[in-house]
Amino acid sequence: GQQLNQSPQSMFIQEGEDVSMNCTSSSIFNTWLWYKQDPGEGPVLLIALYKAGELTSNGRLTAQFGITRKDSFLNISASIPSDVGIYFCAGAPSNNNAGNMLTFGGGTRLMVKP
């Protein structure tokens, strides 16, 4: 099925550095979601974005909903070892019914060197 273009695929950074990742799509979405997944666990929702242009923070994390509604980015400031994991973006269409398909990015694997 369709998959969002998520980049980079992987990052190996030094503790304390800032991280930036993004997702782009050829389709318009009305919701952008960012998840973090640890090995063997389910994805955990980090940030949800609902309006074009919206900029939302969650601690050291900041995400933005692109103005064209076809892209989103996630920034992590001052990375720490527990930031290690796979980050997925996901887009959802608008709806007024329950049950919608999310389109996922391929994931960004983040590795942090202490």
Add this chain to the structure above:
Amino acid sequence: DTEVTQTPKHLVMGMTNKKSLKCEQHMGHRAMYWYKQKAKKPPELMFVYSYEKLSINESVPSRFSPECPNSSLLNLHLHALQPEDSALYLCASSQGGWNRGETQYFGPGTRLLVL
């Protein structure tokens, strides 16, 4: 509370076995989902239940049989699986409705190994 629970955490089964995965949420969500996830890949949608009715089946083989006994529970019945079905099985739920209803919350997953 945005918790989705799944049992069991791990499951090993033979190709002739019958087993079930269970998922529960108490957030009043009206949509529930089953996903399959292989290592280093994003989750792949299998089934969607909307208001307790199956609304999406992503061409999943019949050896996987979903069931939604009520609005809080979702089961996935497994029978005659193949080794390639080994994966992390994730349950998710969403509120449904306008605007923020698409936000899906995932459970911790069941790690399934088929021998």
